[in-house]
């Protein structure tokens with residue numbers, strides 16, 4: 001297979017490539033069925049997990065795709081390619097790699113960022129016993145993001161308000177207000193939910209099973225839609241004490257939203273929290289690898305359009321089809337040059353992660 005052939009045009013095709021690649025190598029896949037929704041083609045939805053390496057290793061590397069649904073075309077392609085090319089054939093005996101294919105299978109299949117409950121899973125992993133965070137920044141922009149029509153008078157009025165907000169307070173402030181995560185409008189954008197989702201519960205169980213007793217845990221979570229075209233920014237997430245270790249593994253260009261060096265705003269409730277909770281005695285080195293596609297305002301526009309479509313529009317209409325193409329283009333650079341860039345950076349980062357784990361005592 002060529003590199004572009006590792007990538008797929010639909011969730012169903014991506015899943016079958018992943019399962020076939022595992023089967024051909026004798027790897028046993030655990031398939032976690034999400035019975036709360038169906039796929040865009042009526043198919044069943046699964047989070048598929050494969051462990052490569054022995055049970056109970058002290059070191060574990062998780063490589064995950066599709067936390068944000070339609071971003072899964074990218075991560076799935078890298079996972080399939082690494083299986084096909086035997087990247088994990090010679091792991092040290094104290095190390096296992098866990099590939100998680102489709103953290104959010106609903107969003108992957110329907111090409112949406114969110115899950116079946118309109119929840120952004122990378123905002124859902126909070127400690128709900130502590131109450132919900134303050135969302136006053138988002139409250140101010142919600143009505144601008146969710147107009148009653150799309151490209152009609154309500155849209156145009158909302159657009160003027162967004163333009164005024166950005167002109168007055170800057171794009172960074174707008175991006176932070178919109179994307180930081182909110183727990184007040186279940187029909188809004190970047191909604192983190194009111195409680196743990198199916199993915200949250202499932203991912204915690206998977207993490208406990210595969211890394212509960214580990215000493216060193218690393219996570220690479222594949223994302224798209226932020227930063228320069230095809231560039232793979234490594235965004236450090238989680239406990240700040242791990243940032244120097246991540247930099248020693250991956251280089252000084254590891255970014256941190258908290259330090260203001262990332263294309264991402266500061267966000268709360270990312271998936272690494274759930275994974276790390278289940279491995280309480282391990283060191284945690286977690287990064288999101290974020291590949292650029294289109295300029296950030298175009299990406300946000302596609303998310304607003306998709307949100308409007310499922311709330312108030314008709315998916316089968318011409319407008320609906322145009323919006324689905326728009327969001328697909330915003331999260332999947334469906335071109336050979338983009339796929340080759342994803343592959344080169346993705347595989348080199350995986351090698352650095354394994355090398356970094358190797359050095360841990």
Ligand SMILES: [Zn+2]
Pocket residue numbers: 067068071222223224225
């Ligand atoms: Zn993402």
